[in-house]
Amino acid sequence: MTRPLYIDVHILQNVPPSNLNRDDAGSPKHAQFGGARRARVSSQAWKRATRLTYAGGLPEADQATRTKKVAALLTERLQEREELGQEDAARLATALLGPLGITMSRTKSEETSYLLFFGRRQLDAIADLIGGEARELLSKEDKDLADSVAKLEIEAELMRSHPDEVALFGRMVANRPEINVDAAVQVAHALSTHPVHSEFDYYTAVDDENTKAQTGAGMIGTIEFNSATLYRYATVGLHQLHANLGDSDANAEDTAAAAERFIEAFAKSMPTGHQNSFAHRTLPFAMVVALRADQPVNLISAFEQPIHGTNGLASASAARLAAEARTTSETWGSAPLKTLACYPTLDEKTNKQLGEAFGTSVPFPKLTAQVRAAALSWLANGALS
Structure with a gap:
C-alpha cells in the first residue's frame, strides 16, 4: 500500500x-x-x-447509490438485458442477491432489509454475469437456481471497480464484513x-x-x-x-x-x-x-x-x-x-x-x-x- x-x-x-x-x-x-x-x-x-455535490459532476453510469431498492434496480436491468417479464426478472434478481446475504424486508417486500451502497456499474456487472443464460436458470427449482447462481463471482463484482463515492465514503454491511469497504x-x-x-x-x-x-x-x-x-x-x-x-x-x-x-x-x-x-x-x-x-x-x-x-x-x-x-x-x-x-x-x-x-x-x-x-x-x- x-x-x-x-x-x-x-x-x-x-x-x-x-x-x-x-x-x-x-x-x-x-x-x-x-x-x-x-x-x-x-x-x-x-x-x-x-456526496451529492461530488456525484453531480459525474456521468450517471459512474455514480453510486445507497438504497434498499437494489433488488428493484437489478430487476430492471435483467428485464432490459435478458428480455424477461417483471416476475421472472424479480425471481432471478433475488437469487443473484442471495450469495451476498442480502435479505428482503419483512414489511416491504420490494425492499431489502438494509441500505446497500454500491456503484451503478457494479450492479450492471452483476446483471451481466447471467450472460444470456437467464431462461435456463429460471427453468430450475429454487434450490438448484440458488446453487447455480452461487458459482458466479457476484461478491467479486461488488468488490472491484469501486466508484469514487464508495472509495471515498466506504461501505459497511454488519452481517457481511467481506463486502465492507474502509x-x-x-x-x-x-x-x-x-x-x-x-x-x-x-x-x-x-x-x-x-x-x-x-x-x-x-x-x-x-x-x-x-x-x-x-x-x-x-x-x-x-x-x-x-x-x-x-x-x-x-x-x-x-x-x-x-x-x-x-x-x-x-x-x-x-x-x-x-x-x-x-x-x-x-x-x-x-x-x-x-x-x-x-x-x-x-x-x-x-x-x-x-x-x-x-x-x-x-x-x-x-x-x-x-x-x-x-x-x-x-x-x-x-x-x-x-x-x-x-x-x-x-x-x-x-x-x-x-x-x-x-x-x-x-x-x-x-x-x-x-x-x-x-x-x-x-x-x-x-x-x-
Whole structure:
C-alpha cells in the first residue's frame, strides 16, 4: 500500500439564519463545547451533501447509490438485458442477491432489509454475469437456481471497480464484513466557533382566494433557526483512497483527481434543510488544507474557549485557527508537510498571522490543483514535490 498521507481540510464558513440540520423536534442541532451551547451540523448531513455535490459532476453510469431498492434496480436491468417479464426478472434478481446475504424486508417486500451502497456499474456487472443464460436458470427449482447462481463471482463484482463515492465514503454491511469497504474520508460534526442562541420565525400564509370579507391567515407556524460561523473539518486518507480504487500505478491519476474533487465538493456543498425558507447558500470564508504523513489533526481546540464579539466573528475565528495550528505544530512536533490556504484580505495583523501559519493565500481553483499535484507526487515518489 502507498505510504500514508492525510489531507486535512479546515473550513470557516458564515451561515446566515437557517436550520440546516434539524433534530427530532425540528430544532437546529446543537452541542455543548467548551461550556457553551454551539450550533452543530452532523457529519452525516454534510457527508451526504458532499456526496451529492461530488456525484453531480459525474456521468450517471459512474455514480453510486445507497438504497434498499437494489433488488428493484437489478430487476430492471435483467428485464432490459435478458428480455424477461417483471416476475421472472424479480425471481432471478433475488437469487443473484442471495450469495451476498442480502435479505428482503419483512414489511416491504420490494425492499431489502438494509441500505446497500454500491456503484451503478457494479450492479450492471452483476446483471451481466447471467450472460444470456437467464431462461435456463429460471427453468430450475429454487434450490438448484440458488446453487447455480452461487458459482458466479457476484461478491467479486461488488468488490472491484469501486466508484469514487464508495472509495471515498466506504461501505459497511454488519452481517457481511467481506463486502465492507474502509472509508478514505472522515468528516467531523461542524460546530460554531461561538455561543449560539436559537430564535423563532413566526410565519403566516395568506389564502389567495380570500375575499375582502374573509380575514386572517390561511396557515400559521414557526421555524426555529440560528446563524453561525462554523468550523468544518474533514480528512482524506490518500493511501486508503488509492487502495480502494485499485492501488496501482495506473490509477494514481484517478486517485489524485478524486481527492481534488472531494475537496471542491466538501467546500461548496451545503445541507438543504429548510433551504427554500432561508436560502442559506454560502461559500467558505476561509479554507486551509494541510498534508500530513503522521496523523490527521482536527483543530477544533482553537474554539474550546468560545469567541465573543459584536463586530463580526469570522476574522477572529481565522486568527484563532492560525494560532492553534502553530501551537499544535510547535508543542507536539507535528507540523504538516505542506499547507495550502485560501482566505480573504483582512486587517494587517490578522493577515500576518494567517500568512505565518498557512502561507500566502491562493485562489481556490489553484489550491485544489496544487493538492492534486501533491497527491500525484506522493503516489509516484512517496514524497511531496
